[in-house]
Amino acid sequence: MKKTIIFIRIFVGVLFIFSGLIKANDPLGLSYKMQEFFELWHMTYFNDYTLMLSILMIAFEIIAGVAVILGWQFNLFSWLLFILIIFFTFLTGYAVITGSVKECGCFGDCIKLTSGESFSKDIVLFILIAFLLAKRNSVKSILKPIQSVIILSITIIFSFLFQYYVLIYLPLVDCLPYKVGLTIQEEMKIPKDAITDSTVINFVYTHKGKEVEFDAENFPTDFNDTSYIFVRRYDKLIREGNAKPKIKDFVIINKNEKDTTNEVLNADGMVYVIISKSLKPSNSTDKIMSQIQSIEIKAKNDKIPILAVSADPDGLATLFNEKKIGVEVCKGDLVAIKTAARTTPTVYLLEKGKILNKWGVGDLGKVSQ
DSSP: OHHHHHHHHHHHHHHHHHHHHHHHTOHHHHHHHHHHHHHHTTOGGGGGGHHHHHHHHHHHHHHHHHHHHHTTTHHHHHHHHHHHHHHHHHHHHHHHHHOOOSBOOTTTTTSOOBHHHHHHHHHHHHHHHHHHHHTGGGOOOSSOHHHHHHHHHHHHHHHHHHHHHHHHHOOSSOOSTTOTTOBHHHHTSOOTTOOOOEEEEEEEEEETTEEEEEETTOOOTTTTSTTOEEEEEEEEEEEOOOOOOSSOSOOOBOTTSOBOHHHHHTOSSEEEEEEESOOOOSHHHHHHHHHHHHHHHHHHHTTOOEEEEESSHHHHHHHHHHTTOOOEEEEOOHHHHHHHOSSSSEEEEEETTEEEEEEOGGGHHHHTO
8 A cells, every 4th residue: 555655646746737838838827727717617707817826836736746745744745636636627628619719728838638638637646646646644754854854945946947947938848839940831731641620510490389490301201391491501510620730810900900910921131020929118118129129220221021910919019109119010810919929029030031040038139239
């Protein structure tokens, strides 16, 4: 039994550390997934706090995983993990039952699991953590208290510093469809080996005061009877496919409301594209504007076109005008921008749609070097 408890402790601890580290690489991704749930539940007033919740949850996963392996304060952490896995199981179960969320973000964008796969994983973890909770009094720390405290202190510092770093300088491991080396136009296409949705056409009629339904291959034998009155027809999904492009809704609409996406992505030579959700005036904004001015000067000296794409083009254009920045601001889709710009702003260097390089807000000074 003792060996079983040790094995399960290590398994659960490593899995939580692994899950936390993958999500720590991109805490904004988990934040956006939280917003997706809050919007479904009509609780959008929590959206302003999802990044903070994401950072805390990710840090807790890593810290709790280390604590479980060490056996430190096991009574406390076994209860905390049990509460957390109940919450996770509820979320993934809700996603499976409602079908409203296809991916739960359990391992971020690097390892995508369907809601069904995530729910199955959480059920297994629920059983394992419940077992550890039942055996919590038999678990002793493998290290002296001071040693465990030192290791956990290092873990806490690392968990928060790592997330702070990627929020400023972009994820260390880029698992998004906008990573360097990819071509945006190609990522906007449906993969050649994709499986399309399988559907059948269903018809609904009223017959002798009752509503009847059938598909195109199973018409009633007496269908010629004039008592059948058409109500509606619809496509019924039999099997969901994966025929979806990795990049959706990426558009560049200029100030004249013209779609210039193809012009920008297929232009000869290189082009700088500044992508930003929105920017509000602040002390940090002044520094960002100064760096964008330097990028604009470099682009002009190198004769490289430069433009900006924002979900709030009017607000960004106002800031540019105040700082006398002559960069055209275009409008883009918010969802696509949230994926493409993990920092506000993110600068891309494109050549015929291929991403040659990109810089997060912490590296904007390097663009003009």
